[in-house]
Amino acid sequence: MSLDVHQPALIGVDWGTSSFRAFLMDGDGNVLESNETDQGVLNIEGRNFLGVLEDHINGWLERATLPVIISGMVTSRNGWIETPYVSCPAGVEVLASNLTRHVAPSGLEVYLVSGLTTRNDGVPDVIRGEEVQIAGLVADGIREGMIILPGTHSKWLTLADGVIENFATFMTGEIFDAIRTQTILGRLMSDGPTSAESFRLGVEQSKRCGTELLHTLFSVRTLTLFDEMADDKTPDYLSGLLIGAEIQGAIVLLGNPKRVWLVGRRSLLARYQQALQALGIECIRTGENIAALGHHAIARAMGLVS
Amino acid sequence: MSLDVHQPALIGVDWGTSSFRAFLMDGDGNVLESNETDQGVLNIEGRNFLGVLEDHINGWLERATLPVIISGMVTSRNGWIETPYVSCPAGVEVLASNLTRHVAPSGLEVYLVSGLTTRNDGVPDVIRGEEVQIAGLVADGIREGMIILPGTHSKWLTLADGVIENFATFMTGEIFDAIRTQTILGRLMSDGPTSAESFRLGVEQSKRCGTELLHTLFSVRTLTLFDEMADDKTPDYLSGLLIGAEIQGAIVLLGNPKRVWLVGRRSLLARYQQALQALGIECIRTGENIAALGHHAIARAMGLVS
Known part of the structure; x- marks a missing residue:
């Protein structure tokens, strides 16, 4: 001291x-x-x-x-x-x-x-x-491992011996907003209480579809069309699809971690934590x-x- | 008769x-x-x-x-x-x-x-x-093969013995518009003459990145930031990225065709034809x-x- x-x-x-x-x-x-x-x-x-x-x-x-x-x-x-x-x-x-x-x-x-x-x-x-x-x-x-800073532009970084080795930006938050405000998917959505279950369904769909989104996104529409999901559940489902696709993309680019450190705003971290854990990745929130x-x-x- | x-x-x-x-x-x-x-x-x-x-x-x-x-x-x-x-x-x-x-x-x-x-x-x-x-x-x-109807919502269909076997919707056109009007990528774009070369660069990037978009899209920003692409070339590059990702996703979902039939508007068909041919897929335009x-x-x- x-x-x-x-x-x-x-x-x-x-x-x-x-x-x-x-x-x-x-x-x-x-x-x-x-x-x-x-x-x-x-x-x-x-x-x-x-x-x-x-x-x-x-x-x-x-x-x-x-x-x-x-x-x-x-x-x-x-x-x-x-x-x-x-x-x-x-x-x-x-x-x-x-x-x-x-x-x-x-x-x-x-x-x-x-x-x-x-x-x-x-x-x-x-x-x-x-x-x-x-x-x-x-x-x-x-000093070692993978760190995620979720946000409008999420950042994923890999650390080795205290040095930032590589990183990647994912436009997840901004694309969510663009879809919500500017597409037929957003127009069909209604507001409702947050649904962890719908978010989970989105993450699980991204496990089946990998990083693919241009087709997978259409399920936001068809699931409501066939009464398999309520309109007010689709924002959380869409969020799960996008965060799931982000995680799949980061794994391809930077490697498949057993655990990650999460940095940032509490509400968003909870979503990433839920998605990562559904994919078998341990999460540690930082101070x-x-x-x-x-x-x-x-x-x-x-x-x-x- | x-x-x-x-x-x-x-x-x-x-x-x-x-x-x-x-x-x-x-x-x-x-x-x-x-x-x-x-x-x-x-x-x-x-x-x-x-x-x-x-x-x-x-x-x-x-x-x-x-x-x-x-x-x-x-x-x-x-x-x-x-x-x-x-x-x-x-x-x-x-x-x-x-x-x-x-x-x-x-x-x-x-x-x-x-x-x-x-x-x-x-x-x-x-x-x-x-x-x-x-x-x-x-x-x-x-009576056999794969058919693409490009558009705001592109449709891919597979045909066997004159029967529609399966199909998939890709929201490519609508997502292009949402990105163009609603994200930082669109705000950084300027208008210019159509560039087949920038479109080709986008398609080739999608060959490297497969269906991944949330990270790959960020290259629209960084390529201009490092003066590797002019602002007015980015709309065609983005179009190439998205159509390329659509094709990659369709191949995963419906199979890898040697040739496809293209149905629809002439201007959009030319883009799909260029992208498909860059991926070694023969295109036949229909009447x-x-x-x-x-x-x-x-x-x-x-x-x-x-």
Whole structure:
């Protein structure tokens, strides 16, 4: 334990598409204070990124001179400062040595974590922000295995000896929304209580159909047409079909794990947990604030905290 | 050749979701006159199906008393008169013996062709209207093989000894539209001239990725991000990915054909032909008006024409 434990030593910022989270940490990476808003990269009025950042961290900087490390979509083409992607495999050391230092006109100095890129089946893939969460898991002692961050764009990553080896993006959440709002399947749906049973039927159908969706999706219509499923059960069935197809696709691409770590929002994790367990895969949910742990690990590898 | 060749003997109506087509035929199934409108099942003002029908065929009926045979989505739940689906396998004899006779309040008597149903992987599938087009192909001498009717919902059918054995629906066109209008992939696209080369790249990607789409679709974004594809080439690339995945899925479900028959609109057929040929499958485009041929074959099997 360092001498300045519980003294502010680092500010970490996880700045994604739809949310902004800032952490004040001590020298050991303990979170002393944090704040979270919906000021994600797509919600910054007049693209005043510096102003939003300063609003949230200047109070902390008045107390002490602290290094500031930032990660997420804020470093993308549509963000504040675009940084190049770093190729996989990449661990904490690579992330640290590829930090981009930026001094704002106001004099504020920040370090930006670059996203990662990989190639699978001949085409590129990218992450921005998830690599810091994985660095946090590694700092927390997880050095091997497969990690899933479910979401609008789900990310699957493989970890070997504490290094991110490969990853893949699945557009599951966004495709669900597009089907729900824009196709005949959505028009035939009605709202009802959540049905774990219908979700399970969707996952089981995806076990039979593998990654195939263009035909399998039509069963959302025909099962109601033949009164084999109620209209208000189809949203959960569709969710099961899509998450099931995602899992089947990830297994083909990245390998068939015995267990996985799940990172993210509680409600969505429960669905993934149910689907994975139906396929015989053990799930471990990870803790909160792993992004802050990751910022701390990268900052320490760079020598920004002792 | 019958004596009354070139004399009106039958009216056939192919009444789908988005179009209405009526044919006046002689006793050999030759089309003497026809008309086509956009008065599909979803575009009938006040659901006045009988009025629309009479507008188009009463002129013909004034000349002679003719049997009227109708097929397509007009017999679905949202159509004019709902008829039950008939199970596969089914050929012309089965379609003829399952005609539904309906006498309208106006006295007009019509015969409705029922759609077909099948089950694959434990879930039902349905067609309404395509079975008559296939009956037309059979009447035209095609008795074995695989037939594709590309569209918003593509239909693949297998034919053995002149009987429809099995079929599958693929929501390819509708999913393309949903992705184009409702996802980040669509927002990043721009319009440009049609690119057969980008379409080919999409088909080749689907050869590597099989039926997988939730991950593969993300390449529409990353290829432009890394300047490996121009924004205005991505609509054709996406089209290639989806049609390629449809073909991969159909092969798994219905078998791997050496050649297929293609039925439908010319512009879409060219894409399917390009994709199928890239996968080593020979394509034969079929003629027009096969629906009328099918109506005639069913009417003859039922004894409505001699």
